[in-house]
Amino acid sequence: MEYRLATRAAALQPSATIAAAQKARELKAKGVHVYDFSLGEPDFDTPEHIRAAAEKAIREGKTHYTPSSGIPELREAVARRYAERGVRYAPNEVVISNGAKHALHNVFSVLCEPGDVVLVPTPFWVSYKALVQLSGATPRLIETSPASGFKMTPEQLEAALSDDVRAIILNSPCNPSGAVYTRAELLALADVLADTDVVIVSDEIYEDLVYDGDYAPPLASLREDLRQRTVTVSGVSKSFAMTGWRIGWSAAPRPITEAIERLQSQQTSNPCSISQYAALAAVTGEQACVAEMRAEFARRRALVGEKLAAIPGVRATQPDGAFYFFIAIDEYLGRSFGGQPVRNSVEFCTACLEQAHVALVPGIAFGVEGYVRLSFAASVQELEAGLDALGRFLASAS
Numbered sequence: 001m002e003y004r005l006a007t008r009a010a011a012l013q014p015s016a017t018i019a020a021a022q023k024a025r026e027l028k029a030k031g032v033h034v035y036d037f038s039l040g041e042p043d044f045d046t047p048e049h050i051r052a053a054a055e056k057a058i059r060e061g062k063t064h065y066t067p068s069s070g071i072p073e074l075r076e077a078v079a080r081r082y083a084e085r086g087v088r089y090a091p092n093e094v095v096i097s098n099g100a101k102h103a104l105h106n107v108f109s110v111l112c113e114p115g116d117v118v119l120v121p122t123p124f125w126v127s128y129k130a131l132v133q134l135s136g137a138t139p140r141l142i143e144t145s146p147a148s149g150f151k152m153t154p155e156q157l158e159a160a161l162s163d164d165v166r167a168i169i170l171n172s173p174c175n176p177s178g179a180v181y182t183r184a185e186l187l188a189l190a191d192v193l194a195d196t197d198v199v200i201v202s203d204e205i206y207e208d209l210v211y212d213g214d215y216a217p218p219l220a221s222l223r224e225d226l227r228q229r230t231v232t233v234s235g236v237s238k239s240f241a242m243t244g245w246r247i248g249w250s251a252a253p254r255p256i257t258e259a260i261e262r263l264q265s266q267q268t269s270n271p272c273s274i275s276q277y278a279a280l281a282a283v284t285g286e287q288a289c290v291a292e293m294r295a296e297f298a299r300r301r302a303l304v305g306e307k308l309a310a311i312p313g314v315r316a317t318q319p320d321g322a323f324y325f326f327i328a329i330d331e332y333l334g335r336s337f338g339g340q341p342v343r344n345s346v347e348f349c350t351a352c353l354e355q356a357h358v359a360l361v362p363g364i365a366f367g368v369e370g371y372v373r374l375s376f377a378a379s380v381q382e383l384e385a386g387l388d389a390l391g392r393f394l395a396s397a398s
């Protein structure tokens, strides 16, 4: 029998970061030690008090369906968390979903349709393009440059606007560049949108991983008009080392949230009940664990920064947030490694994995050629040895 797939499904590419991690896993399965810097998740275990809350939820039989938009306690806790961070959301403006990725899927599904355009600044998180396309809308890329720290300027935003633009994605702190927009930069961008109905989808999943201060203030907290035009997306995955638990959320004015509620009720129902109780413990419990993980990431950031600075021909600025270095390797393109010609970031990462056993993600997966992404969610020993291996690999270029 011949299976005919929907065009929508046939056109979908697998997530590039997941594909890179898979290649590394295959090598590991052969017994090779891989310095795996391709991962987009904290390497820490979920803190003990959060795991205990999940065990308690299981013992207490919290194993049934919950309201499809999430347990009221968690929606309230998320709203309180935002109030502490300067923006008031009612609990019924928050929907708990299966991770921030699901929340983003919901948002584009209720906002966009064929004919709409969504502005996506580059470099972008790998799934944005596919998520926008699944809604029927078309992504329009805005190319940022290292000169502006990979931040979009108001002039670039202005130039990208047209009547069919429905939404724009802002991701600060950014995966992969680590860029964090300042308050003034965000307000300048907001001013460009003042006379439009463009919705800002603000992906703040790395909000707690900033290296100057405790958190990046929510975009919606900066001004009331911004609260009205913003859909805030975040979750517990990165802040609390809870990627596998799959809890994220959206917070938005009621007309958007109400549509998301209806969609989620038909599509997935509630996210895992046990994970929701774990997330409740994360959001309402002691926050020292977040500060400890941030401090450890800061140590690693310094180490990687020093090591990269000592490698000739690569350029990388220190990230202000998240746990990635976005490294320019263009000086090595067009050269050969172990007789293997390397013309682009994909070939670079393949050669680097095969020859140095260092796993990185090609920049093109984030829409920018000539770069690779290195995740420092790995132990200090791994980072030290892996960066030495990367240095030797680069030195072998002919």
Ligand SMILES: Cc1ncc(COP(=O)(O)O)c(C=O)c1O
Pocket (backbone or CB within 6 Å): 040, 098, 099, 100, 101, 102, 125, 171, 174, 175, 203, 205, 235, 236, 237, 243, 246, 247, 248
């Ligand atoms: C920028 C960005 N947004 C969203 C997500 C998805 O988060 P979650 O695991 O909560 O779905 C990720 C995960 O890598 C990310 O890097």
